[in-house]
Amino acid sequence: MGRYRNVSILAAAIFFQVVGLAVQIKRRTEDDSTRLIRVWTVNAVTPFEKGIVWLQSGTSGIWHNYIYLRGVRQQNRDLQQQIQQMQLEQVRLRQDAQQARRLQSLLGFKEQFINKTVAAQVIGSSGSEQSRLVYIDKGSDEGIRNDMAVITANGVVGKVSNVINGSTSQVLLINDQNSGVGTILEQSRLQGVLKGKASGQLVLDKIMSEEEVKLGDQVLTSGGDQIFPKGLPVGTVSDVHRGSEFLQVTIKPAAALNHLEEVLVITQKLEREPSVAGSAQVRAADILAQRLPSVPDAPAGSPKNTNEAGTAAAGAKPLVKPAQTGIPASGATASAAPPKSKPQPESEDVAASGLANPRSAAPQSNTQAPPVSGTHLVPAAVPIKTPSSTQVTAASGQPKQTSPSKTSAIPGQSTNGSPAKVAPLKPPSVPPAKPAVSVTPPSSDTGEPTH
Amino acid sequence: MAMTYTSREQIEVYRFNVPVAIGVPLAAIFLQAFVPLRLPWFSIFDLPLLVVIFFAMARRSPVAVLLTGAIIGLVQDSLTHYPLGVYGISKTVVGYGASSLGVKLDAESVPTRLLITTGFYVVHQVIYFTIARGLVGLNLHWSWPRELLAAVVNAILAVFLFALMDRLKQRA
Numbered sequence: 001m002g003r004y005r006n007v008s009i010l011a012a013a014i015f016f017q018v019v020g021l022a023v024q025i026k027r028r029t030e031d032d033s034t035r036l037i038r039v040w041t042v043n044a045v046t047p048f049e050k051g052i053v054w055l056q057s058g059t060s061g062i063w064h065n066y067i068y069l070r071g072v073r074q075q076n077r078d079l080q081q082q083i084q085q086m087q088l089e090q091v092r093l094r095q096d097a098q099q100a101r102r103l104q105s106l107l108g109f110k111e112q113f114i115n116k117t118v119a120a121q122v123i124g125s126s127g128s129e130q131s132r133l134v135y136i137d138k139g140s141d142e143g144i145r146n147d148m149a150v151i152t153a154n155g156v157v158g159k160v161s162n163v164i165n166g167s168t169s170q171v172l173l174i175n176d177q178n179s180g181v182g183t184i185l186e187q188s189r190l191q192g193v194l195k196g197k198a199s200g201q202l203v204l205d206k207i208m209s210e211e212e213v214k215l216g217d218q219v220l221t222s223g224g225d226q227i228f229p230k231g232l233p234v235g236t237v238s239d240v241h242r243g244s245e246f247l248q249v250t251i252k253p254a255a256a257l258n259h260l261e262e263v264l265v266i267t268q269k270l271e272r273e274p275s276v277a278g279s280a281q282v283r284a285a286d287i288l289a290q291r292l293p294s295v296p297d298a299p300a301g302s303p304k305n306t307n308e309a310g311t312a313a314a315g316a317k318p319l320v321k322p323a324q325t326g327i328p329a330s331g332a333t334a335s336a337a338p339p340k341s342k343p344q345p346e347s348e349d350v351a352a353s354g355l356a357n358p359r360s361a362a363p364q365s366n367t368q369a370p371p372v373s374g375t376h377l378v379p380a381a382v383p384i385k386t387p388s389s390t391q392v393t394a395a396s397g398q399p400k401q402t403s404p405s406k407t408s409a410i411p412g413q414s415t416n417g418s419p420a421k422v423a424p425l426k427p428p429s430v431p432p433a434k435p436a437v438s439v440t441p442p443s444s445d446t447g448e449p450t451h
Numbered sequence: 452m453a454m455t456y457t458s459r460e461q462i463e464v465y466r467f468n469v470p471v472a473i474g475v476p477l478a479a480i481f482l483q484a485f486v487p488l489r490l491p492w493f494s495i496f497d498l499p500l501l502v503v504i505f506f507a508m509a510r511r512s513p514v515a516v517l518l519t520g521a522i523i524g525l526v527q528d529s530l531t532h533y534p535l536g537v538y539g540i541s542k543t544v545v546g547y548g549a550s551s552l553g554v555k556l557d558a559e560s561v562p563t564r565l566l567i568t569t570g571f572y573v574v575h576q577v578i579y580f581t582i583a584r585g586l587v588g589l590n591l592h593w594s595w596p597r598e599l600l601a602a603v604v605n606a607i608l609a610v611f612l613f614a615l616m617d618r619l620k621q622r623a
Binding site (some may be wrong): 010020021024029035042044122125128131133137161170176178197258259260306361 | 477480481483484485487491494506512514517518521526527529530531532533534535536537538539540543544547551563582583586587589590591592600
């Protein structure tokens with residue numbers, strides 16, 4: 001009997017694990033709660049990860065913000081120049097956006113707004129190539145719940161698959177094979193389901209083979225999965241293969257899924273009809289993009305409004321200082337700062353909505369950039385950085401007048417409870433204007449597989 | 452008297468202190484989860500597997516090592532979103548196999564370590580894929596060139612890693 005002792009134990013160990021596996025597989029559909037062993041493991045591993053990330057970001061912050069400032073002046077000059085060009089373009093884009101919103105309003109469209117987001121830092125991964133997920137340092141304490149969308153300024157990242165504890169959550173990436181995102185192609189307006197393959201590639205499913213899909217076409221979220229708001233960038237078409245029934249469309253993700261550091265979790269969405277009056281509201285994608293960039297602080301001499309609008313709230317370092325970084329503010333609503341009734345919309349109004357005055361940001365610009373702007377361009381080259389501790393809020397509603405000290409430099413962020421700008425999500429418009437707003441037909445999102 | 456994590460084998464059997472026996476696998480799992488975030492190519496390595504093989508060859512106690520493998524595998528499973536046990540079973544089998552084989556081979560020599568690690572990496576992957584596809588129903592992609600390359604890369608790393616971890620061994 002002793003001769004078979006080892007083999008018996010081996011068999012028993014495997015048997016119990018197989019039984020355990022079978023029980024889990026059966027249970028998974030009924031009970032989706034986190035198992036204790038997962039909680040223990042994550043609790044044991046994540047403190048180290050958080051510690052290292054904290055140390056790393058601290059060291060990196062000191063180095064980049066205080067020591068290694070080579071080329072910053074030149075970069076600042078370049079950015080200022082870029083802003084001036086963009087302001088010119090902004091004027092034209094604003095007209096497009098207003099027209100689009102008028103049309104949407106006429107058609108009675110429902111728009112989805114990103115109402116509230118939470119910035120989080122990626123602290124770990126599954127460690128397995130078969131399981132494409134990451135862990136973030138925000139959990140139930142920050143209001144994170146399962147199935148919340150996770151994005152970056154570049155595009156969609158995934159969804160919260162599991163809230164482990166108060167300060168840790170699991171995010172399933174869009175390139176995992178269990179993922180699925182309802183998407184729409186920007187040019188052809190074809191809808192499909194974006195799925196991950198075992199190899200980590202992203203493919204667009206369920207597009208009939210007779211349809212025409214162009215390489216390089218932008219893929220946006222369609223909103224049909226009820227997880228991701230409509231119009232967020234997902235990626236671009238990198239390859240198209242014609243199958244017998246469906247096209248095999250390979251997508252290059254917009255977000256760097258292999259190098260994630262900071263992400264935003266969309267904790268609250270709103271849905272409402274757009275109004276022409278609110279046509280100057282800034283888009284959600286713009287607010288997000290504005291919120292994320294964190295170029296080194298501009299040298300002294302920035303316009304004075306900067307300081308007011310740039311006051312960080314809630315003890316968080318401002319993610320973006322629009323005037324300092326030279327990014328023109330946008331999105332001051334007509335009701336907040338109508339150019340005619342309030343010819344001088346000072347920073348209070350703008351700051352209340354978390355937005356700086358574009359005129360103050362670029363006084364030399366000969367463009368009559370009014371404070372009301374419907375769209376806003378964010379330079380793609382601007383590096384992105386988001387403090388993990390900051391809760392970013394882009395709430396809907398009318399901006400309130402608040403003292404500058406209580407306002408945030410982050411466009412769209414409100415820290416005193418008053419909502420900041422609403423961010424309607426729309427896909428970029430037809431070329432060549434990349435970030436413009438386009439009118440989208442009422443999509444029949446029903447029946448689309450959910451994430 | 453210090454607590455030890457040991458077996459009663461008499462020939463070339465080593466033991467490990469409890470902190471080492473717990474700390475090394477945890478460190479391997481931590482690195483496996485953390486480093487690929489910064490260096491995506493690092494995910495080709497399977498550090499927990501290498502640790503299981505190392506313990507197996509050093510301790511040469513199939514029962515103890517299969518349990519070690521099972522625990523390490525289950526902890527590794529916990530970090531994924533798949534059912535617990537996929538890695539657990541794979542590492543249980545690898546732990547048992549490597550330990551049984553280690554009794555008959557000179558586990559100290561570099562060629563042996565290279566061969567054993569290469570072989571058991573492939574065994575591990577075959578078991579993993581079989582369970583994942585057959586039992587869990589995952590649609591995983593198997594690629595022989597990729598798996599063989601990963602096996603060789605892991606074996607090379609194992610040679611250096613084992614040499615490093617040899618310092619933690621205590622003669623039983």
